[in-house]
Amino acid sequence: MGYLRIPPQSTNNSTKKKKSTKKQKIRVKRKIQTRDAKLFSVPTRMATAFSFAQTVLFSKTSLSLRTNALRSLTFCLPFSSSSAALASDKPHSKKWRQPVTSALELGGVKIAKDDVLRDDPTNNVPDTIFAKLGMQLHRRDQHPLGILKNAIYEYFDTNHSNKFDKFDDLCPLVSVKENFDDVLVPADHVSRSYNDTYYVDSQTVLRCHTSAHQAELLRRGHTHFLVTGDVYRRDSIDSTHYPVFHQMEGVRVFSPEDWAASGADATSYVAEDLKKCLEGLARHLFGAVEMRWVDTYFPFTNPSFELEIFFQEKWLEVLGCGVTEQEILKRSGKTNNVAWAFGLGLERLAMVLFEIPDIRLFWSTDERFTSQFLKGQLGVKFKPYSKYPPCYKDVSFWISESFTENNLCEVVREVAGDLAEEVQLIDNFTNKKGMTSHCYRIAYRSMERSLTDEEINKLQGTVRELVESKLKVVLR
Ligand code: FA5
Ligand code: MG
Numbered sequence: 001m002g003y004l005r006i007p008p009q010s011t012n013n014s015t016k017k018k019k020s021t022k023k024q025k026i027r028v029k030r031k032i033q034t035r036d037a038k039l040f041s042v043p044t045r046m047a048t049a050f051s052f053a054q055t056v057l058f059s060k061t062s063l064s065l066r067t068n069a070l071r072s073l074t075f076c077l078p079f080s081s082s083s084a085a086l087a088s089d090k091p092h093s094k095k096w097r098q099p100v101t102s103a104l105e106l107g108g109v110k111i112a113k114d115d116v117l118r119d120d121p122t123n124n125v126p127d128t129i130f131a132k133l134g135m136q137l138h139r140r141d142q143h144p145l146g147i148l149k150n151a152i153y154e155y156f157d158t159n160h161s162n163k164f165d166k167f168d169d170l171c172p173l174v175s176v177k178e179n180f181d182d183v184l185v186p187a188d189h190v191s192r193s194y195n196d197t198y199y200v201d202s203q204t205v206l207r208c209h210t211s212a213h214q215a216e217l218l219r220r221g222h223t224h225f226l227v228t229g230d231v232y233r234r235d236s237i238d239s240t241h242y243p244v245f246h247q248m249e250g251v252r253v254f255s256p257e258d259w260a261a262s263g264a265d266a267t268s269y270v271a272e273d274l275k276k277c278l279e280g281l282a283r284h285l286f287g288a289v290e291m292r293w294v295d296t297y298f299p300f301t302n303p304s305f306e307l308e309i310f311f312q313e314k315w316l317e318v319l320g321c322g323v324t325e326q327e328i329l330k331r332s333g334k335t336n337n338v339a340w341a342f343g344l345g346l347e348r349l350a351m352v353l354f355e356i357p358d359i360r361l362f363w364s365t366d367e368r369f370t371s372q373f374l375k376g377q378l379g380v381k382f383k384p385y386s387k388y389p390p391c392y393k394d395v396s397f398w399i400s401e402s403f404t405e406n407n408l409c410e411v412v413r414e415v416a417g418d419l420a421e422e423v424q425l426i427d428n429f430t431n432k433k434g435m436t437s438h439c440y441r442i443a444y445r446s447m448e449r450s451l452t453d454e455e456i457n458k459l460q461g462t463v464r465e466l467v468e469s470k471l472k473v474v475l476r
Pocket of ligand 2: 040041
């Protein structure tokens with residue numbers, strides 16, 4: 001247990017230094033804007049900080065669309081996940097969508113593409129997202145996410161004598177009730193907006209967190225469980241944010257006899273157990289790594305915490321957790337119990353564990369990536385096979401009232417797919433007439449090949465057109 005680490009400034013070279021100062025300035029704003037900070041949580045960065053000073057060595061090889069959140073995703077036909085296939089130079093509109101062949105079968109119900117990409121005014125799911133539905137990276141034993149999931153299972157099985165029930169194929173299409181109401185997300189909470197969540201129709205969403213399954217599993221009588229799955233969010237573009245990522249939810253329900261002998265009140269007992277459990281998990285996975293707890297807010301837990309790990313010269317948020325709100329337990333008939341819950345960001349943990357520098361890599365089908373990971377092998381560090389040069393393009397415009405950064409990122413992703421590496425606000429001012437101008441820098445970079453000028457110019461041209469037509473902004 002220790003000290004609050006202040007991330008050092010980059011000192012590599014003068015160009016870098018200049019860039020990082022600028023970045024830092026912007027990052028303050030972005031931190032406020034990014035989903036991590038705003039979706040469910042509002043971190044109060046006043047946390048207890050700690051680090052694992054000693055290295056602990058572990059040897060380990062070593063649809064009805066709207067029905068039941070527990071419907072499982074039984075199989076899916078293979079979709080192409082290559083960025084080239086996802087990149088489109090056509091505008092973002094249902095008419096222009098690239099055909100994604102095939103259908104899914106979810107919990108025994110066939111889901112056609114049109115069931116998810118509906119002609120409903122509330123539908124904001126693009127093709128690129130539909131193409132990821134059912135990929136289930138977390139169920140592949142040779143994929144970093146599958147390897148990580150299995151390692152976490154191993155930790156819980158060992159420390160809790162196989163008590164945790166595991167679910168990893170629950171359908172990602174859930175009702176608004178399951179995703180939000182059942183976990184007490186207020187009616188006016190930002191996470192419910194079309195700007196932040198993918199809606200299939202006004203009552204159905206692509207789950208934006210695995211907490212969507214908490215209430216139903218509790219109602220079904222589960223008291224110890226882990227739910228792993230793909231989750232979907234409209235979000236910013238950078239190396240640690242992707243619109244589809246994976247979470248693992250953990251819930252443990254305690255009974256009065258669990259805390260009675262401790263002398264502590266139930267909430268403190270459970271909060272302490274939660275932190276110990278997650279610190280133990282971190283040691284199991286990482287051995288020595290610098291971490292800190294941050295107090296935060298979630299609608300479904302109180303108190304609430306986030307765990308951050310120092311990675312690539314920054315604090316990286318890897319999970320949210322807390323003591324479950326009593327109302328959630330009450331609704332599932334557990335009036336005498338207290339529980340903890342957590343939601344791990346699997347990509348974030350895997351990035352630290354395998355030293356994977358960019359979240360897009362998890363979707364790579366390039367053999368140079370996939371061949372580096374083997375079932376059960378946690379100790380592997382990813383060896384970058386190449387670094388192709390990025391290409392930066394700026395776009396400036398007068399924003400409209402309805403402009404949001406997430407909408408811009410959605411346009412960029414639609415056009416450039418995984419070639420979009422980062423979208424960053426680099427200039428922001430308001431003139432005397434009250435008009436606000438934003439300038440965004442888009443970094444294009446392929447992880448697999450060099451991009452040509454012609455290709456980038458074409459992408460940027462399409463981005464500019466769509467930004468103007470779809471986002472109702474005036475290009476400068
Ligand atoms: C949640 O989603 C809560 N449901 C977690 C929770 C569960 C809290 C149970 C309390 C009890 P949050 O929005 O902070 O919280 O996301 C959890 C983790 O998902 C983050 O810590 C981060 O590791 C990861 N994450 C969030 N957004 C992204 C993204 N766009 N790309 C990759 N990982 C992300
Ligand atoms: Mg968060």
